[in-house]
Amino acid sequence: MSHISPVLWEFLVHWLEHFAIFPPEASTIAPYADALYFALVGMTITGLVLVMSMVLFFSLRYRKERHPEAVQIEGSTLLEATWTLIPLGIFLVFFVWGALLYFRVYNPPPNSMNVYVVGKQWMWKVEHPGGQHEIDALHIPEGVPIQLTLISQDVFHSFSIPAFRVKREAIPGRYTSVYFEATKPGKYHLFCTQYCGTDHSAMIGWVYVMTPADYSKWKAGNTSGASLAQNGERLFAVMGCNACHTGTSQARGPNLYGLYNTRIRMNDGSTMIANDAYLREKILNPSLHVPAGYVPIMPTFQGQISEDALIDLVEYIKSLSSNYRLQQMMNKSDLDSAQPAPIGPANQGAGAAPLQIVPTPGVSKP
Amino acid sequence: MSTIVSLPDQSTAKLPSKSYLNQEYGLKSWLLTGDHKRIAMLYLFSITFFFIIGGVLAGLIRLELLTPPADLMATDTYNKVFSMHGIIMVFLFLVPSVPATIGNFLIPLMVGARDLAFPKINLLSWYLYWIGGIFILSAMVLGGVDTGWTFTTPLSTHYVNTHVVTAAMGIFMAGFSSIFTGLNFIVTIHRMRCPGMTWFRLPLFVWGHYATSIIMILGTPVLAITLVLVALERIFNIGVFDPTKGGDPLLFQHLFWFYSHPAVYIMILPGMAVISEVISTFSRKRVFGYTAVAFSSVAIAVFGFLVWEHHMFIMGVSQYSALVFSLMTMLVAVPSAIKIFNWSMTLYKGSITFETPMLYAFGFIGLFTIGGLTGIFLATLGMDIHLTETYFVVAHFHFVMVGGMLMAYMAGIHFWWPKMTGRMYPEAMSKTAAVITFIGFIVTFFPQFILGYLGMPRRYAAYPADFQVLNVFSTAGASILGIGYLLPLLYLPWSLIYGQIAGNNPWQATGLEWQIQSPPLTENFTEIPIMDHEAYDYEWLANKTHHEVQTVG
């Protein structure tokens, strides 16, 4: 091999080191996707072999030298039916199979840990409920079902983690979500796959899957001090929301406690679920859907508030489940929220204490 | 029912003294012609021009992707290059490729008419094509467009400051050019068939173009109005497609893909039309299951309108409507399968020869089957999540568009070259080119499937080093492919002067177009023919030898 020039040699070594033909399988989704993939590959090979062997065999057997006289054949309804129905049946199997996977990936189970992702030209901003912010990186614990709630601040982006076989577009104006559960600690590629302008190809990063212990350490070491809900609480005051949403009966705006995920009646008689999308929509286009019994006097905050801040507000409203916390906020303007909140997610704001939201691996199985 | 058809001796063939090529001389006689055959030649010349530009851009793409970082050109430049590559290849090359050249040339001949129904509109559509082309070229020269060929909003409306409006207007014009082509075809096929030419005596080529024309006239206007909205939105800063102003970017996607999905069938049906003719001619047999093949074209055209949302599966469309569209996509794939199987069966008990067009046709069958079946991967909802926006999609559509349509186009050009010019292309050379193209193609685009499953995103100027090996393969393949396309670019013009004289019916094909002189007269038929046999009646042809058609002069 000595006659190969050293430069070329170096190249070859380099390539071989970086050569892969199959991505790592690192989520609970991946085996399902791969199974589907191999089934599809199997179908393609079968179909191709079938067609090509017909073509090859016939063109050898009936080439002019061997078969100078063509026999005219009209066609055959039976054959037509066969090759209509069999491919149709095969395709339908894949339709059902694919649909099941799709619904699984895009409908996160309710117990999953929520991480917000904001896409903007040209970076990913990840916000953990505990207030940890990251850019172009995502740290997650292994073995925990995770829901990403994505939104874009400008154009379409797409959050793709090939090793997990999941991706979802972050679109402007609306939340989208995707679910996965990492299975193998490690460092995986993160891409923006929807073309988003000049630096589209630089909108990449890494996903770090950590053992739960490592993850807790990381979390504690990276917290910015205030959880999303706490930030939201502050914003709620700063933006003047609490001027109307006082939580009292004389208030101009409706009471927001315990609002999240309830079904509310609108003034046109329809009902809506107060989910993340609804809360976000209320802040930007308040008069689009007006709850029964109110006049649309709430001002719009469109253009005055970033997607990050919206996420904080939404998190905050989600975390409100009793009057207690609002009372507390009204009384004290300092954000000392060391007091344990009564129930559930509301205690995310509990300062530097480890967040309760991360379910232990045993509990997390969907 | 068996037939022996042997190829005629070409050594005695002479060029006719009078033909559409020498009816009149001078630039003006070409630029103001109403003759569909001359317009076809004008188109042939024009789309070749744009194919070279698009091909050179493809070469630049591949060169840039040879190494992981964006070193050959800046990311912005790269973005402009692939956008222009996509726009030119789709709107200025592939959409008009077969219909406007071969279709334009042959449809009147095949239905037994003197010309298309509206010769002036036909000429107009060529001019519109060029106006569109000039708009697009000027967008490119003035600084480019970097939105991709899909013009995704709000990127294209509010976030880039390149020449989106110019390019959009270019596509608008090119779109109307294709609408007029489709209009002409539909009217001609309905209204200009010669006596005895019933629907089921029409060659499958005509059926394929009929289906294509349906899509052209019903789909293209939606693209036109969408682009107008994009342009207005940019100019007046409105927000029908911009969520911060209350609009919905997905509305753009819906309108755009309402055209652009059916448009991919504009880009394949004429190719399939060519393949039907080629396969049947070189196996000396009628196409197996004629009616099934004919109706599957129309079925593709109609069902093609029901599946557009499969380009938006992960963009936040309703999951339920994604179900509907995935199901429809599975249905629309079936007629293509029907065609593939019927062509394969046509070979059965044929008497097959392997002329160049036939080699390209075999290439088509193999590559389109792969391309089409990988379309099923993408139509499968859960799989699309992983594969969409990666090189898998790039590989899929190059397999169907380059491996499918471009192969078919090459097959068609070679097949009808003797009819169009009266001369044969060099046989050995063209077979070499066909084989080179096939090998080059596989080496270029097959690795991209693997890259796609690895997760390499499309439209990336720079990529992680893990992906380099396969990209090097791809670039190497593109060089081979380039040679494969360069060869015909050289030997076809060469054959215009030095090629062997072909005679009227060098392939001994049954089509009406082969029964007249090559190249044909301006008025095609001296007397309108009366059709008394089916399109692929080789018995009729075998018994017809004593009526062998003479050329003029």
Add this chain to the structure above:
Amino acid sequence: MTEKNISTHQDAEVHVVKPPVYFAIFFALLVLTALTTGISFIDLGVFNAVIALAIACLKASLVVLFFMHIHYSSRLLKLTVAAGLFTFMLLISLTMTDYISRAWGMF
């Protein structure tokens, strides 16, 4: 098909529509215009939209059938018109499958 009527253009005889028909249609269209404007001033809830569109469809059909002679035309032209409407409906209805069901399943 027999050899005789193979030619596709035998039915070229033109039906000349007489002015009284035009007058009648013209009058009907004016009446319908007045009607639709009038009804729009009455509050009928959702039916305002339904009626307005129904009248518009009626008017359009009158124009197509008589002013544009489709009533007297060959089946091909009738089918052509139908094809246009059909594709338009596809565009609307299939786009709607997305918009209508987007909020579904968010329970």
Add this chain to the structure above:
Amino acid sequence: MDSTSIATTPHELESSGLPHAHDHPAFMRHHFEDIGQQREAASFGMWVFLLTEIMFFGGLFCAYLILRNWYHPAFVAGSNTLNIALGTTNTAVLIGSSFTMAMAVYSAEMRRKGQLILFLTLTILLGFVFIGIKGVEWTTEYQEQHVPGINFSIQEFVHPTNPKAIPLAPDMAEKTQLYFFLYFAMTGMHALHMIIGISLLFFMVWRASRGAYTAGHVIPVENFGLYWHFVDIVWIFLFPLLYLISRYR
């Protein structure tokens, strides 16, 4: 019929280029077999063209329907600022012009030159009246600052001067901009078609005065009629969608 009937050799090709000898009117194009075929091809061609026009406007209608459902109050408020009297008048005018156009076709078929010119001119006049009224409306909208991208202001919708109008919340009032954008896009596209039509009409009057259409060659008049009626139909739908629907909410 035997295969000889596929005559392909030019036996008696005259240098004049006209391939067949039998008599036909001068306006017949040589690539048609007979005048019936030409006529059928032409009217079918026109219809196919109108199909593309349906889909062209179809995209706009689709956008309108979706956004209207989203921002219903804004679209109602926007719609309520339009002048219903002018809209109705315009509808009547356009229907009238369709009628005169139909009569023009009839006159051409009857080969009455004077009458044809009369009706074509009337159609032009009514066309101009339509554009004129539309122009008045557009000017009002401009004065009321309702032209998106040029001088749009939501003032009118947040603090309506009309006591009967329901004020909109500012965020909803913003969305009236979408209504007006689509309003201008749709009426503008429609008016563009009218202007093209009127230009063609001028040309046709000139041709008619030279007797072009009253010697049996009615195809151009007929096809133009189809186009004109189509433009009328578009308006028949625009009128209720833009002006009438939900006046009362």
